[in-house]
Amino acid sequence: MIEVRNLTKYYGQQLAVDGLTFDIRPGLVTGFLGPNGAGKSTTLRMMLGLDRPDAGSVSLDGRRYEDCPDPLRRIGALLDAGAVHGGRTAYHHLLWLAQTNGIDRGRVDEVIEVVGLGAAASRRAGGFSLGMSQRLGVAAALLGDPEILLFDEPVNGLDPEGILWIRNLLKGFAEEGRTVFVSSHLMSEMALTADHLIVIGRGRLLADVGMAEFVAEHDSLEDAFLQLTSRSVEYRSGGVES
Template identity: 70%
Template sequence: MNRVIEVENLSKRYGDTVAVDGLSFTVRPGRVTGFLGPNGAGKSTTMRMILGLDHPSGGQVRIEGGSYRQLREPLRRVGALLEAGAVHPRRSAYAHLLWLAQSNRIPKARVRAVLALTGLDGVARKRAGGFSLGMTQRLGIAAALLGDPPVLLLDEPVNGLDPEGILWIRNLMNALAGEGRTVLVSSHLMGETALTAQHLVVIGRGRLLADTTVREFIQANSRSYVRIRTPEPELMRDALAAAGLSVKQAADGALEVDEAGPEAVGEVVAANGLTVHEVSVQSASLEEAFMRLTRDAVDYRAAGR
C-alpha cells in the first residue's frame, strides 16, 4: 500500500502575498517527519492544502497516489490534528467522536478505544467546553486516531500537554511510525522535535530549505566545539595555536576550539602546565542548526535589549 505524501511544486497566493512558493517534498512511512519553519513560513497553509482545506494556486498534493478529496471514508486513510478546539462546546467527548465515527462508518468500539488511548475515558461524557487546553488537545488527537489511519498529520500536537502528556505523545508517534505509518508533525519546539523525529522538512517563506535526516541537518548547520575557561587565556591561545588547533574567543572570555576533541586539548594543557577551570564539549543542537538555517527567513524578530 502506498502511504506516501507527495507535495509537488505546491504554491499558494493570497493576493500579492506568496504563502507557499514552489514547494516539493515527500513524506515516507516508517518514520516521524518533523515539519519545521519560522512563524509565517507556510507550514499551516501547506498542511491545509494537503488536506484539501485550501486550494493550491499551483502544484499538487498526492496521498496514496491521489488527492485527499478523492479518498473514500477519509478518516480511515488520513488522521489530522490542525485545530484541536474545533468541537462544539456543548457536545461531550464521546458524542463528538461518535459523530465523526458515524460519518466514516467507523464502529463504536473504536470510539471507546481512542478515548482510553488518549486518557479521556474518565471524562468521556463531559462537555468539551469545560475541558482544559491539555484535555482539548487529547480530544483532537483522539479524533485524528479515530479511523486507525495509515497517514497522520499533526500540527503542534504537544501544545497544552503536561510533561507526562508530552512523553506519551512522543512515544505514541514513534510507535505509530514503527508500525509503518506515515507521520508528519509540525512543531516550534526544537528540543521535542529532536527527541521525536527522524527526518526533517524545513521551510522558510514558503520555500524548501532542507529535506534530510535530523543527524545530517544538525551536522550541516551547526558546530560542535570544546569550550575552555582558564585564568591564562593568552598562554592557552598560544599553546593551542602552536599545536595547530584553531581557537576563537567567546563573548564571555572563554576559548572555543573547533575540529578537535577534549583529548587533544587536554594534551596541550598537560604539555604546557596550564591551569584550566573548564574543558567541556559543546554539542551541536537542532535548535542552533534551525536558527542558523532560517535566520534570513524570519519575518518577525524581537528587538534585543
C-alpha cells in the same frame, strides 16, 4: 507516502507557500519545522483540501484527499484542537464522527482510552483545558485507524507527561510502518521526536534532511535552525540566491 510537488499558495499579493516539493515516507516520524508564520499550517490545510493551491499538487498514497471515499480511514489529522462543538461530550463528539464515516462505535471507546480521556468521556468539550482538547483531537485523528497521520503543533497545551506521551505515540505509529507528519516551531521537540526534517521559512523549502545527519552537521541545533530560517528572510529581501 505523501508527495508534495511545487505547492504554491497566495493570499492576495502575499506569497504564503513558495513552490514546495518534498516526500514524506512511511515508517518515519517526519518533522515539519519552521517559525510561526512560515507556512506550515497553510501547507497542511492544502494537503487536506481545506485550501486550494494556486499551483502544484499533494498526493496522499496516490490520490488527493478530496478524492478519498473514506478519508478518516486513510488520513487522520489534528489541525485545530478547538474545532469542536463545545456542547457535545467528548464521547458524542467522537461518536458522530464515527457514525458519519462508517466506523464502528466500539472504536470510540478504544481511542478514548488510547488518549487517556476515559474519565472525561462524559464531560462537555467546551469545558476542556487546551491539553485535554489536544488529546480529543488526537482521538479523532485515530478513529479510522489510518495509515497517514498529520498533526499541527500537537504538544501545545500539554504538560510534560503529555508531551512524553505524544512523542512516544508518534514514534510507535512510525514503527508500525505508518506515515507520520508533525509540524512544530520547536527545534528542541523535533530533535527528540523526528527521524527526518522538512524545514521551511517564509513558505520556502530550506532543508530536507535526516535528523541524524542534521545533528551530526551542527554543534547547536537551535543555532542551525535560526541560521536556516534567517536565510529565508535574506532570500525574500534579495540578499540570497539559491
